[in-house]
Amino acid sequence: SQKIEQNSEALNIQEGKTATxxxxxxxxxxxxxxxxxxxxxxxxxxxxxxxxxxxxxxxxRLKVTFDTTLKQSLFHITASQPADSATYLCALExxxxxxxxxxxxxxxxxxxx
Amino acid sequence: GAVVSQxxxxxxxxxxxxxxxxxxxxxxxxxxMFWYRQFPKQSLMLMATSNExxxxxxxxxxxKDKFLINHASLxxxxxxxxxxxxxxxxxxxxxxxxxxxxxxxHFGNGTRLTVT
Numbered sequence: 001s002q003k004i005e006q007n008s009e010a011l012n013i014q015e016g017k018t019a020t021x022x023x024x025x026x027x028x029x030x031x032x033x034x035x036x037x038x039x040x041x042x043x044x045x046x047x048x049x050x051x052x053x054x055x056x057x058x059x060x061r062l063k064v065t066f067d068t069t070l071k072q073s074l075f076h077i078t079a080s081q082p083a084d085s086a087t088y089l090c091a092l093e094x095x096x097x098x099x100x101x102x103x104x105x106x107x108x109x110x111x112x113x
Numbered sequence: 114g115a116v117v118s119q120x121x122x123x124x125x126x127x128x129x130x131x132x133x134x135x136x137x138x139x140x141x142x143x144x145x146m147f148w149y150r151q152f153p154k155q156s157l158m159l160m161a162t163s164n165e166x167x168x169x170x171x172x173x174x175x176x177k178d179k180f181l182i183n184h185a186s187l188x189x190x191x192x193x194x195x196x197x198x199x200x201x202x203x204x205x206x207x208x209x210x211x212x213x214x215x216x217x218x219h220f221g222n223g224t225r226l227t228v229t
Binding site for chain 1: 119155
C-alpha cells in the first residue's frame with residue numbers, strides 16, 4: 001500500500017541550530033513533493049515545492065532535498081528560531097495522477113530559546 | 114498572494130442539526146476547491162473535490178448525503194454537515210489551487226466543529 005511517513009515524535013532543537021525533518025514514501029512515483037507549515041488551529045501554508053528531477057531547492061533559511069532512489073525528502077531550517085515552531089507537512093502527487101497531493105501526518109518542530 | 118477565507122472558524126452545534134461552512138477565494142477564481150478533515154495529530158484527509166457548476170467528487174467512504182457540497186460560483190464553495198453527530202466533530206479545512214501546473218494549495222484557516 002502507499003504510505004507517506006513523517007516522524008510522529010516532535011523534534012526539539014535549540015535556537016540557532018539546523019532542524020532537519022524527514023519525509024519517506026513507499027509505493028509512490030511522485031511528480032513533485034511539497035512542504036507546508038501548519039500552526040495549531042490554522043490551515044497549512046505552502047513553503048516549497050520540489051520536482052522529481054530536482055535534487056535540491058532553497059528559499060531563504062529553508063532547504064529541501066529530494067532523493068527518488070531513497071524515496072525520501074529532507075526539509076532543513078537553518079538558524080532556527082522559536083517562531084519556526086510548528087508542524088511541518090509533506091505532500092506528494094503522483095505522476096499521471098489527479099493533481100491532488102496526498103499529505104503526511106506531519107512532524108512537530110519545537111525550537112527552544 | 115492567493116487568499117482563501119473560511120467561515121466560521123469555530124462552531125458548536127447540537128446533535129441532529131446541520132452546519133454550513135463557507136470557503137471563499139478572495140483574490141482569485143477557483144473552479145476547483147477541496148475539502149479536508151483533520152483529526153488531532155493526523156494527516157489531512159481529502160473528503161471531496163468541489164467543482165464549480167457541477168457535482169462534487171467524493172472520496173471513498175465519505176457520505177455525500179451527509180456532507181453536502183455546493184460550488185455555485187467561482188469564489189465560493191460550501192460544505193454542509195447534515196444531521197451532525199458527535200463523531201462528526203473535527204477540524205474541517207478547505208483549499209483551492211493545485212492543478213496540472215504544480216500550483217500549491219492555498220488553505221483556509223479551518224473550522225473547528227464540535228457536536229454536542
